[in-house]
């Protein structure tokens with residue numbers, strides 16, 4: 001139709017009605033799509049597109065107070081992590097987790113398979129601790145102390161920003177042809193990434209096999225320590241792959257703690273949250289600002305800085321690792337607009353809904369007390385743990401023997417566990433009543449971290465026995481030093497009872 005014919009047609013009642021219906025259909029469809037879009041974030045992961053392909057995230061470099069604090073915390077934790085396998089306490093590596101030789105050291109104290117009960121209690125306490133801690137404080141661990149977040153966000157990404165630039169430059173560089181500049185940048189970045197991964201792999205290996213063994217592997221030719229050398233290379237490659245390629249997928253797809261968030265968090269849990277009451281409805285232009293809209297200017301900065309590519313304004317999501325980058329970003333926007341900060345902040349869903357300030361409530365205090373008690377019980381068990389564990393039982397099926405020299409003897413079985421790192425010569429001394437101990441094997445020597453088992457006689461003069469069952473106290477000594485006292489009973493015949 002020509003312009004004139006179109007004008008005549010649209011001005012007719014039929015044309016106008018058709019046109020109105022067409023526009024209405026377009027508006028309704030647009031609204032439907034927007035609603036679908038709004039809710040669809042729950043059905044997909046922000047780093048995977050509909051065809052299942054990876055969406056590479058280019059987060060903008062975070063800046064702000066919380067990022068600074070997180071950096072300081074990360075330097076401190078990294079220092080501890082790198083130092084622990086190389087410092088000695090009581091002449092032993094500070095922390096060793098040698099699962100191959102079943103030997104564990106925590107701050108100079110050795111633990112052996114015989115301490116399995118402690119390990120079980122510690123594991124149960126840890127699980128309860130993690131559950132309670134998450135119910136109260138959400139994913140604070142993920143954002144501030146998790147090695148994955150620390151290495152990715154505060155080590156590898158910092159290097160990336162330094163070499164490749166901020167998000168925009170990174171994006172441009174990725175799409176740019178392979179010029180000498182791009183080759184140089186990529187080579188430099190990946191060499192540094194591999195170097196740090198090699199370092200992490202080695203430190204991790206030092207935790208498992210010990211720093212001395214690691215030094216042997218590093219200094220000897222690979223052929224002499226082939227298995228150690230292969231482990232070292234594999235660890236380094238694994239970390240390089242994680243930080244150069246797999247990245248945030250560890251948190252969103254692999255980490256079991258992340259998967260559990262759905263059942264651990266509730267309305268009172270403290271999370272990184274967007275104050276939708278204050279922020280909505282969003283506005284963009286100055287005209288809207290004047291018409292009483294919310295504080296969010298829809299600048300998208302909180303999404304741009306997010307390392308997992310989500311929009312926190314959609315609510316709590318499993319991908320959110322509580323890194324606080326969006327808090328810093330939004331605070332900077334609010335400062336520029338001369339509005340109060342904390343449109344995105346640490347708060348609970350209930351806190352946002354009711355507008356009450358985040359305070360420690362009875363539930364949080366109660367859970368924290370339970371956490372404290374749990375840790376105290378565990379600490380007490382570790383402190384009270386003896387380096388030698390002795391079990392003495394009367395030999396089953398044997399009552400007593402008349403030694404024929406005026407003495408009565410009882411036969412006992414003894415089991416001694418040496419939890420120290422030294423060979424222990426052990427002596428038994430009968431503290432009460434007066435009598436003598438005769439060890440069947442002559443001497444008791446226990447190798448480090450092992451158990452010795454033998455039998456011994458206690459011989460007591462008949463006139464020293466007061467009843468059928470006389471309590472006896474046996475001292476366990478090593479190199480003349482008292483280790484522990486064990487109580488048991490001595491059986492005598494009825495006729496020796498006082499008449």
Ligand code: SF4
Pocket residue numbers: 274279295296297298299300301302303313329330333343344
């Ligand atoms: S940074 Fe703040 S103002 Fe900007 S979109 Fe996010 S919530 Fe809205």
Ligand code: SF4
Pocket residue numbers: 272302305306307308309310311312319320321322323324325326327
């Ligand atoms: S939503 Fe905010 S806190 Fe959560 S991962 Fe993204 S930037 Fe970090």
